[in-house]
Amino acid sequence: MNRRTVLGGLFAAASVPALSSCASGITSLDSQGTTSGGGSSKGGVTIGTANFTENQVLGYLYAAVLTAAGVKTNVRPNLGTREILIPALKGGDIDLLPEYQGALLHYLAPKATETEEGEMQNALAVALPAGLQVLPYGMAEDSDAFVVTRETAKKYGLTSLADLKKQNGKLVIGAAPEVKKRQVGVIGLREVYGVEFKEFKSLDSSGPLVKGALKKGDVDVANLFTTDTDIQANDWVVLKDPENLIPGQHVVPLIADRKADSTVRKALARLGNILTTAQLTELNRQVDKDKKDPEDVANAYAKQHGLA
Amino acid sequence: MTIDWSWIGDHTDDLATLTVSHLQAALSAVLLGVLISLPLAVVAHRVRPLRGFLLGISNVLFTIPSIAIFVLLLPVSGLTRTTTVIGLTVYTLVVLLRNTVEGLDSVPAKTKEAAKAMGTRPLRTLLTVELPLALPVIMAGVRIATVMSISLVSVATYIGDGGLGQLFTDGFQRDFPTPVVAGVVLTILLAVVADAALVAVQYVLTPWQRRRA
Amino acid sequence: MYELFKNLGSWLTSGAQWSGSDGIAHRLAEHLQYSLLATLVAAAIGLPLGLLIGHTGKGAFLAINLASFGRALPTVGLVVLVFLAGGLSMLPVYVALVALAVPAIVTNTYAGMTAVDAGVKDAARGQGMRGHQVLFQVELPLALPLIMTGLRLALIQVVATATIAAYVSFGGLGRYVFDGLAQRDLVQVLGGAVLVAVVAVVLDVLLSTLQRFLFRHRTA
Numbered sequence: 001m002n003r004r005t006v007l008g009g010l011f012a013a014a015s016v017p018a019l020s021s022c023a024s025g026i027t028s029l030d031s032q033g034t035t036s037g038g039g040s041s042k043g044g045v046t047i048g049t050a051n052f053t054e055n056q057v058l059g060y061l062y063a064a065v066l067t068a069a070g071v072k073t074n075v076r077p078n079l080g081t082r083e084i085l086i087p088a089l090k091g092g093d094i095d096l097l098p099e100y101q102g103a104l105l106h107y108l109a110p111k112a113t114e115t116e117e118g119e120m121q122n123a124l125a126v127a128l129p130a131g132l133q134v135l136p137y138g139m140a141e142d143s144d145a146f147v148v149t150r151e152t153a154k155k156y157g158l159t160s161l162a163d164l165k166k167q168n169g170k171l172v173i174g175a176a177p178e179v180k181k182r183q184v185g186v187i188g189l190r191e192v193y194g195v196e197f198k199e200f201k202s203l204d205s206s207g208p209l210v211k212g213a214l215k216k217g218d219v220d221v222a223n224l225f226t227t228d229t230d231i232q233a234n235d236w237v238v239l240k241d242p243e244n245l246i247p248g249q250h251v252v253p254l255i256a257d258r259k260a261d262s263t264v265r266k267a268l269a270r271l272g273n274i275l276t277t278a279q280l281t282e283l284n285r286q287v288d289k290d291k292k293d294p295e296d297v298a299n300a301y302a303k304q305h306g307l308a
Numbered sequence: 309m310t311i312d313w314s315w316i317g318d319h320t321d322d323l324a325t326l327t328v329s330h331l332q333a334a335l336s337a338v339l340l341g342v343l344i345s346l347p348l349a350v351v352a353h354r355v356r357p358l359r360g361f362l363l364g365i366s367n368v369l370f371t372i373p374s375i376a377i378f379v380l381l382l383p384v385s386g387l388t389r390t391t392t393v394i395g396l397t398v399y400t401l402v403v404l405l406r407n408t409v410e411g412l413d414s415v416p417a418k419t420k421e422a423a424k425a426m427g428t429r430p431l432r433t434l435l436t437v438e439l440p441l442a443l444p445v446i447m448a449g450v451r452i453a454t455v456m457s458i459s460l461v462s463v464a465t466y467i468g469d470g471g472l473g474q475l476f477t478d479g480f481q482r483d484f485p486t487p488v489v490a491g492v493v494l495t496i497l498l499a500v501v502a503d504a505a506l507v508a509v510q511y512v513l514t515p516w517q518r519r520r521a
Numbered sequence: 522m523y524e525l526f527k528n529l530g531s532w533l534t535s536g537a538q539w540s541g542s543d544g545i546a547h548r549l550a551e552h553l554q555y556s557l558l559a560t561l562v563a564a565a566i567g568l569p570l571g572l573l574i575g576h577t578g579k580g581a582f583l584a585i586n587l588a589s590f591g592r593a594l595p596t597v598g599l600v601v602l603v604f605l606a607g608g609l610s611m612l613p614v615y616v617a618l619v620a621l622a623v624p625a626i627v628t629n630t631y632a633g634m635t636a637v638d639a640g641v642k643d644a645a646r647g648q649g650m651r652g653h654q655v656l657f658q659v660e661l662p663l664a665l666p667l668i669m670t671g672l673r674l675a676l677i678q679v680v681a682t683a684t685i686a687a688y689v690s691f692g693g694l695g696r697y698v699f700d701g702l703a704q705r706d707l708v709q710v711l712g713g714a715v716l717v718a719v720v721a722v723v724l725d726v727l728l729s730t731l732q733r734f735l736f737r738h739r740t741a
Contacts, residue, residue, distance in 0.1 A: 048387075048468075051477070051481075052481070053481060053482070076387070076468055077468075077474070078465070078468055078474065078477055078478070078481075079387055079467070079468035080387075080466070080467065080468060080702065080703070081702075081703045081704075081705070083703065083704055083705035084382070084387070084467075084702070084703075084705055087382070087386075087705065088386055088387045091386045092386075093386045093387045093388055094387070176703060177699060177700040177702075177703035177704060178703040178704050180700070180704070181704050181706075199542060200543075201690065202687070202690065202696065202699065202700050202703075203690050204481075207480075207481050208480065208481065208483055208609075209609070209689065209690045212608070212609050213609075213690065216609070287482065288482055288483075291312065291315065291482060291484050291486075293319075309605060309606045368718060368722065370677065370681070371677055371680065371681050371717065371718040371721035371722060372681065372714045372717065372718050373681045373682070373684040373695065373698055373713075373714060373717050374681075375684060375695075375698055375699070375702070376684070376698045376710050376711070376713060376714035376717070377714070379698065379701065379702045379707070379710045380707060380710060380711060380714065382705075382707075383707065452592070455589060455592050455593050456592060458593060459592060459593045459594060459595050459596070460595075461595075462595040462596075462597045462598060463596075463597055465597065466688075466699075466702060467702075472595070472598075473595065473597055473598070475598075476595070476597045476598045476601045477597075477601075479601055479605065480601045480604070480605070483605060484605075485602065485605045485606070488598055488601050488602050488605060489602065491595070491598050492594070492595060492598040492599065492602060495593060495594075495595045495598065496590055496593045496594065498593075499589075499590075499592075499593030500590070500593070503589065
């Protein structure tokens with residue numbers, strides 16, 4: 001590896017686009033792909049899940065009820081963020097995804113103003129790209145929450161997101177990297193509440209990094225999920241949202257048209273009508289704290305509630 | 309940090325599946341790397357001006373973080389095993405190409421002349437004389453590339469693949485060391501076993517070296 | 522793809538992108554700090570070890586095998602493991618980077634030492650040189666080219682791998698790669714990757730220049 005070869009390679013790489021010229025876009029679109037009308041789950045359904053515990057629990061719950069309904073399923077856990085998952089759903093790498101109403105709507109239409117569940121469901125139907133649809137939303141809900149420690153709340157007199165503005169330029173916010181560019185995140189906090197943070201720290205989705213940083217005081221405000229039992233356990237304060245920046249976040253299945261048949265619809269609707277927020281929170285706790293497998297937890301729940 | 313042995317006992321099936329998937333990704337990458345680097349190495353060996361160019365490209369590719377390669381491949385091959393394998397292959401090239409060129413260089417000119425004098429055609433000389441003689445150096449490269457790939461597969465956990473690497477992100481998210489330890493130990497074991505297997509392959513493929521030793 | 526490279530151009534050249542705590546200048550400095558410190562620590566461990574094994578010929582089998590085990594260590598796993606054991610700090614990142622660099626340094630140093638002609642060593646001893654004199658005045662200078670190769674290889678790998686710091690919330694150029702992944706912002710990912718590659722190549726050129734400077738008296 002002498003100097004000449006390394007430099008030669010550098011110039012070569014700069015002048016030869018061959019390395020990357022084959023970006024033909026989307027992969028392996030299913031053959032039944034974009035036809036309108038009914039899809040079919042006969043060939044099996046691949047469920048993708050995002051990079052946090054609850055989404056995996058939901059993915060395995062979907063798998064449990066679909067399997068019981070006679071659909072072959074395959075769960076791909078921990079694939080990444082919504083920004084990664086939705087293109088993968090469009091491209092055919094996955095078929096079904098546990099989503100959250102408001103967050104999904106704001107991903108598709110950042111300027112959406114709907115906050116009521118029914119309205120959001122309609123807005124989603126409009127905003128979704130061709131080939132994708134949402135099924136009826138479930139009872140369970142998991143919102144984004146902006147959280148501070150009890151001490152920070154006292155020190156700066158914080159009870160609501162509106163109070164953050166008084167400390168503009170002073171506070172550090174910690175969240176998953178994607179939250180920096182999301183409406184339900186730094187952008188919305190600026191536009192709706194006029195909040196400017198001193199710094200944004202890229203951490204994780206209600207995971208060890210963001211919670212550790214909040215505990216240690218490395219961040220003042222943390223973006224967590226309301227179903228995270230650590231909020232109560234640590235006596236953290238969830239800042240109120242008087243302007244309704246954070247929309248309702250009912251769990252909603254996002255599915256490719258090609259797989260959405262009545263078997264899938266019914267099975268997922270039944271689950272949605274039974275699973276409550278408290279139950280979902282408890283399932284998350286079993287995975288995070290008792291170190292149970294999300295798959296086992298989901299199967300046990302489905303069995304216990306007559307879903308499998 | 310305590311190890312939850314019962315977790316390991318309860319998850320032997322999962323661990324086996326992940327290990328197989330891990331090995332499959334690494335071996336596919338090395339195989340693809342060999343298939344790509346062999347012809348390129350022959351070109352680099354014969355055509356001097358291209359040598360620096362080809363080795364240089366592989367060197368520069370080596371400096372790109374593997375995670376970035378995986379992400380940049382997403383528009384091309386999506387969240388699939390293909391993305392993992394292509395990404396890993398890029399990294400095997402630097403070792404495979406250099407070692408194969410060096411192996412071909414190490415074949416004595418007299419040997420090649422002798423083959424020519426006997427009327428052997430160039431392609432036949434390459435396949436029956438040069439490549440076998442270059443094999444020890446090539447195999448040294450294959451061994452390094454294999455061990456390196458086995459260690460790198462886990463990076464693909466950031467795009468939802470990664471074989472045993474999934475144990476790392478899982479343990480990280482749940483503050484649970486047991487799967488992480490299992491993943492690290494299995495990765496090293498896999499590398500050791502694969503390396504030993506390659507030594508055995510080389511032993512079988514190069515009988516003349518045995519007699520000399 | 523053309524679009525991607527065009528956007529990369531504006532990403533790399535915009536003034537705003539270079540300033541501030543998430544600016545390229547700051548991330549570049551962090552990345553250099555992580556990489557150089559890790560490589561220095563690895564050299565402080567690997568060089569003496571390689572020299573000792575090469576000089577005495579003892580423990581070579583063990584060291585070389587340990588080095589190839591070391592090469593198999595999965596960086597992500599190591600970072601997570603040290604993080605779970607010791608909590609959030611830069612320690613997990615440094616441990617993983619040093620573990621990555623030490624094998625390359627030890628094996629190349631050892632290889633350099635064994636490549637020194639036995640006759641030369643005998644001649645040096647015959648002239649009455651002591652063990653340490655043979656090591657530092659004869660073996661080390663002769664082994665230096667391979668030792669430098671090891672250091673350069675280690676540094677290139679460390680620079681590329683230091684991106685992992687961003688996984689555990691720290692900075693460096695990996696921030697662009699991991700944030701770009703989460704946001705599916707390929708321009709940012711490509712920008713980070715290109716900068717990492719440039720840093721690796723520039724450092725490699727610097728080291729090779731240093732190497733040539735060290736040998737200038739011997740090139741005839």
